[in-house]
Amino acid sequence: xxxxxxxxxxxxxxxxxxxxxxxxxxxxxxxxxxxxxxxxxxxxxxxxxxxxxxxxxxxxxxxxxxxxxxxxxxxxxxxxxxxxxxxxxxxxxxxxxxxxxxxxxxxxxxxxxxxxxxxxxxxxxxxxxxxxxxxxxxxxxxxxxxxxxxxxxxxxxxxxxxxxxxxxxxxxxxxxxxxxxxxxxxxxxxxxxxxxxxxxxxxxxxxxxxxxxxxxxxxxxxxxxxxxxxxxxxxxxxxxxxxxxxxxxxxxxxxxxxxxxxxxxxxxxxxxxxxxxxxxxxxxxxxxxxxxxxxxxxxxxxxxxxxxxxxxxxxxxxxxxxxxxxxxxxxxxxxxxxxxxxxxxxxxxxxxxxxxxxxxxxxxxxxxxxxxxxxxxxxxxxxxxxxxxxxxxxxxxxxxxxxxxxxxxxxxxxxxxxxxxx
Amino acid sequence: xxxxxxxxxxxxxxxxxxxxxxxxxxxxxxxxxxxxxxxxxxxxxxxxxxxxxxxxxxxxxxxxxxxxxxxxxxxxxxxxxxxxxxxxxxxxxxxxxxxxxxxxxxxxxxxxxxxxxxxxxxxxxxxxxxxxxxxxxxxxxxxxxxxxxxxxxxxxxxxxxxxxxxxxxxxxxxxxxxxxxxxxxxxxxxxxxxxxxxxxxxxxxxxxxxxxxxxxxxxxxxxxxxxxxxxxxxxxxxxxxxxxxxxxxxxxxxxxxxxxxxxxxxxxxxxxxxxxxxxxxxxxxxxxxxxxxxxxxxxxxxxxxxxxxxxxxxxxxxxxxxxxxxxxxxxxxxxxxxxxxxxxxxxxxxxxxxxxxxxxxxxxxxxxxxxxxxxxxxxxxxxxxxxxxxxxxxxxxxxxxxxxxxxxxxxxxxxxxxxxxxxxxxxxxxxxxxxxxxxxxxxxxxxxxxxxxxxxxxxxxxxxxxxxxxxxxxxxxxxxxxxxxxxxxxxxxxxxxxxxxx
Numbered sequence: 001x002x003x004x005x006x007x008x009x010x011x012x013x014x015x016x017x018x019x020x021x022x023x024x025x026x027x028x029x030x031x032x033x034x035x036x037x038x039x040x041x042x043x044x045x046x047x048x049x050x051x052x053x054x055x056x057x058x059x060x061x062x063x064x065x066x067x068x069x070x071x072x073x074x075x076x077x078x079x080x081x082x083x084x085x086x087x088x089x090x091x092x093x094x095x096x097x098x099x100x101x102x103x104x105x106x107x108x109x110x111x112x113x114x115x116x117x118x119x120x121x122x123x124x125x126x127x128x129x130x131x132x133x134x135x136x137x138x139x140x141x142x143x144x145x146x147x148x149x150x151x152x153x154x155x156x157x158x159x160x161x162x163x164x165x166x167x168x169x170x171x172x173x174x175x176x177x178x179x180x181x182x183x184x185x186x187x188x189x190x191x192x193x194x195x196x197x198x199x200x201x202x203x204x205x206x207x208x209x210x211x212x213x214x215x216x217x218x219x220x221x222x223x224x225x226x227x228x229x230x231x232x233x234x235x236x237x238x239x240x241x242x243x244x245x246x247x248x249x250x251x252x253x254x255x256x257x258x259x260x261x262x263x264x265x266x267x268x269x270x271x272x273x274x275x276x277x278x279x280x281x282x283x284x285x286x287x288x289x290x291x292x293x294x295x296x297x298x299x300x301x302x303x304x305x306x307x308x309x310x311x312x313x314x315x316x317x318x319x320x321x322x323x324x325x326x327x328x329x330x331x332x333x334x335x336x337x338x339x340x341x342x343x344x345x346x347x348x349x350x351x352x353x354x355x356x357x358x359x360x361x362x363x364x365x366x367x368x369x370x371x372x373x374x375x376x377x378x379x380x381x382x383x384x385x386x387x388x389x390x391x392x393x394x395x396x397x398x399x400x401x402x403x404x405x406x407x408x409x410x411x412x413x414x415x416x417x418x419x420x421x422x
Numbered sequence: 423x424x425x426x427x428x429x430x431x432x433x434x435x436x437x438x439x440x441x442x443x444x445x446x447x448x449x450x451x452x453x454x455x456x457x458x459x460x461x462x463x464x465x466x467x468x469x470x471x472x473x474x475x476x477x478x479x480x481x482x483x484x485x486x487x488x489x490x491x492x493x494x495x496x497x498x499x500x501x502x503x504x505x506x507x508x509x510x511x512x513x514x515x516x517x518x519x520x521x522x523x524x525x526x527x528x529x530x531x532x533x534x535x536x537x538x539x540x541x542x543x544x545x546x547x548x549x550x551x552x553x554x555x556x557x558x559x560x561x562x563x564x565x566x567x568x569x570x571x572x573x574x575x576x577x578x579x580x581x582x583x584x585x586x587x588x589x590x591x592x593x594x595x596x597x598x599x600x601x602x603x604x605x606x607x608x609x610x611x612x613x614x615x616x617x618x619x620x621x622x623x624x625x626x627x628x629x630x631x632x633x634x635x636x637x638x639x640x641x642x643x644x645x646x647x648x649x650x651x652x653x654x655x656x657x658x659x660x661x662x663x664x665x666x667x668x669x670x671x672x673x674x675x676x677x678x679x680x681x682x683x684x685x686x687x688x689x690x691x692x693x694x695x696x697x698x699x700x701x702x703x704x705x706x707x708x709x710x711x712x713x714x715x716x717x718x719x720x721x722x723x724x725x726x727x728x729x730x731x732x733x734x735x736x737x738x739x740x741x742x743x744x745x746x747x748x749x750x751x752x753x754x755x756x757x758x759x760x761x762x763x764x765x766x767x768x769x770x771x772x773x774x775x776x777x778x779x780x781x782x783x784x785x786x787x788x789x790x791x792x793x794x795x796x797x798x799x800x801x802x803x804x805x806x807x808x809x810x811x812x813x814x815x816x817x818x819x820x821x822x823x824x825x826x827x828x829x830x831x832x833x834x835x836x837x838x839x840x841x842x843x844x845x846x847x848x849x850x851x852x853x854x855x856x857x858x859x860x861x862x863x864x865x866x867x868x869x870x871x872x873x874x875x876x877x878x879x880x881x882x883x884x885x886x887x888x889x890x891x892x893x894x895x896x897x898x899x900x901x902x903x904x905x906x907x908x909x910x911x912x913x914x915x916x917x918x919x920x921x922x923x924x
Contacts, residue, residue: 001790001791004794004797005793005794014687014789016658017688018661021661021693022687022692023686023688023689023692026686026782027686029551030774030777032775032780035514039516042523042767042770043523045526045541045543045544046523046540048540049525049538049541050525050537051524051529053528055537062759063530063759071484074485075485075489078489079497079709080499080500081497082513082710084710084712085503085505085710087713089496089835089845091900091901091903094495095492099488102917104915106476116915121567121570121715121762122566122758123758124755125758149758151758151759154754155754155756158756161754162613162614162616194464198467221473222470223469223470224469224470224471245528245530246527246529246762247538247764248757248759248761249715249763249764249765250765251758262913262915270915271909271915272915273904273905273909275905276902285913287910288910291569292604292850295608295609295618296609296611296617298605298612301569301609304568305567308712309715315488318451319481321449321451321452321479324452325474330463331454334462337459337460338459338462359464374534375534406458
């Protein structure tokens with residue numbers, strides 16, 4: 001090969017690198033190992049974790065232990081799909097393109113909105129991108145409900161350093177003035193509480209601002225969809241749709257909106273068209289919005305997205321079907337109500353937000369700091385939930401998915417009773 | 423087709439419609455354990471009234487539908503994928519196995535730190551290795567892809583300048599970018615609140631250092647650069663370039679898109695870069711997933727470490743690991759949790775599976791393979807900038823072919839599909855007419871490279887002898903050339919039960 005190239009050594013091919021910047025020693029990383037050694041190393045690391053496989057998971061806060069059926073990754077894990085690149089050559093990529101078209105269709109059905117993109121990095125990124133869709137002209141303020149996950153607010157604050165806004169928190173009625181671009185409401189909110197989203201969105205619209213809802217995709221078998229509540233843009237974390245917990249990523253950013261805003265929508269969008277013989281096919285479309293065409297005029301810098309997670313979500317939603325979605329929702333609501341009732345019967349435990357309805361999470365006020373309780377519950381085999389220090393050190397939010405059985409909930413309540421009494 | 427070329431069989435043609443059209447009322451795949459507590463509901467004002475029209479299918483319908491669709495897709499596992507700038511190397515299977523270990527896959531992002539010591543140690547070791555490869559001091563694992571890594575780096579740049587007491591706030595408004603750069607660079611620059619200023623290339627395809635000198639002043643926050651650059655050429659005057667920026671107090675950002683060329687040979691830190699992002703889905707072979715997930719760790723020099731997104735993994739003296747949240751200078755959070763940890767496990771497997779010696783060999787073979795293929799193609803598709811030898815990828819031009827035959831780079835690309843290959847990147851970078859950007863990667867054998875070269879050369883020959891083969895291509899795929907203009911004009915972005923055209 002070197003003869004064809006016309007050089008005598010590999011070093012010659014690196015001759016353009018000036019000697020002064022060359023690395024004159026080997027990389028200080030151990031030499032390579034066989035697959036069996038590597039797998040043993042990683043197995044040892046993995047075994048040092050005590051995951052939701054070892055501990056019964058009542059933790060939520062944006063990542064949930066829903067059941068992932070075998071069929072999801074049997075299909076999303078096909079290597080023709082996962083070893084492909086972004087489908088820029090559509091004739092070789094009809095598989096990914098059609099699945100993304102189906103994903104977009106299912107997200108529209110779920111949210112009651114008109115258009116979805118092909119995914120973003122995660123739910124938090126989707127919120128940042130949604131806010132950026134709304135900012136312009138005189139409107140640059142962003143009002144964020146106090147019930148929004150603080151990680152999402154932190155990400156908005158980070159992005160706002162460049163984009164020139166600072167998210168402002170509100171409780172109750174949003175104070176919408178003519179410089180407000182967007183009102184953000186999480187429903188169900190970070191404490192599991194169902195918000196009066198219709199009223200909040202009506203207030204946003206009355207002031208000329210856009211309404212953005214952070215939603216839980218798996219709530220939409222029982223809860224009215226964002227489109228019906230008046231949201232202009234709906235964003236959500238799609239981890240719950242067939243994706244594993246993976247310690248926080250890769251997850252799936254869902255964003256859906258109204259057709260009138262389609263040219264502001266970030267990321268890839270798949271459209272249906274025909275080939276030269278009139279056969280139906282799919283392509284990436286409206287690419288003139290995107291960074292690789294518009295460069296510094298683009299609305300978003302997003303390039304890579306989370307296609308594989310969107311594929312998993314499409315398979316999962318098709319597995320679920322409308323009846324499965326509704327049944328899963330009923331199971332979450334019922335188990336949450338059951339657990340909340342049993343836990344608030346323990347001495348010193350109360351609802352942090354009394355009298356509010358929940359979907360699959362509930363905030364409890366404990367007689368001890370939540371982090372202490374979480375640590376003590378690990379010893380009893382449970383991931384007890386998520387601390388919410390912004391609501392008080394004694395607030396614990398627990399999540400109940402369809403996976404949690406009555407037996408597990410009863411054992412959890414019993415262990416909580418022991419921990420709180422000790 | 424030459425010997426050694428891949429034989430690709432197509433699945434059934436795309437005639438069976440979407441999964442929604444396979445739907446039949448009452449069919450269902452999902453099943454749950456019976457509800458074993460009292461049924462509860464949500465208040466009426468919150469209830470959904472009409473059910474969403476999700477597909478109603480049995481599991482076998484699902485399996486056949488998505489298996490059929492997977493067969494209409496081309497991946498690295500299907501055949502060679504010489505897509506320039508994308509580094510489509512083989513994705514080792516062991517990475518999938520280890521990422522699926524329950525300890526990793528089933529870990530909740532908000533678990534107590536004591537219960538995720540294995541993941542934290544994995545992230546710590548990976549950070550150390552990435553810093554060694556790039557010559558940086560610390561790195562964040564939070565950015566989920568390269569573009570987010572760029573945003574992270576630019577916000578660090580912004581915070582660094584804002585903290586400089588000797589300068590008026592907001593004085594640094596510009597970020598310099600070579601004209602050949604990827605589109606994410608200028609888009610990220612604007613979203614980070616800067617103005618993107620283009621730096622011209624010289625006639626050798628390198629940064630025009632004299633022009634750069636004229637652009638560098640105290641309004642410049644920094645420069646973003648890949649090295650080797652977007653044309654696959656090493657910027658020989660890199661020390662002069664980074665020195666020039668540093669002389670006015672600006673920072674230099676290394677876009678890690680082309681890191682695959684230089685591992686163990688030189689390091690961005692040694693060239694004078696201050697901030698580096700890494701695309702694990704390029705250099706470290708984490709699968710591209712059809713367009714994601716990726717991961718975009720960002721490394722910085724010691725003086726910028728305080729600005730990294732918080733939290734960051736810390737190791738205490740007793741050997742335990744924790745998230746260090748007490749970072750007052752941090753630019754904040756860019757991801758909901760800790761980044762694409764499931765992708766980072768795969769990157770760890772690649773880095774430590776290959777080891778320092780193996781990674782160096784990866785870069786050597788990537789450069790040999792690119793130069794070999796470039797040499798084989800040179801007479802039909804000459805290099806756009808022939809004065810310097812390319813590194814891990816090269817940019818050829820079909821400009822002469824187009825002039826002589828009317829055949830465009832896109833036609834060659836489509837013909838390559840019929841010959842059994844994923845095409846190279848075409849029409850990028852924008853500064854080259856009829857650009858064909860080819861990156862074979864180190865994982866392709868000489869036999870494969872020869873067969874691929876034969877296919878390129880066959881296409882060039884056919885451009886003269888039988889141009890319709892190229893105009894009509896592809897003909898072996900489930901669909902032929904698609905009407906992209908129609909897709910954008912008559913937007914159909916979802917299936918609609920009421921639409922008779924579906």
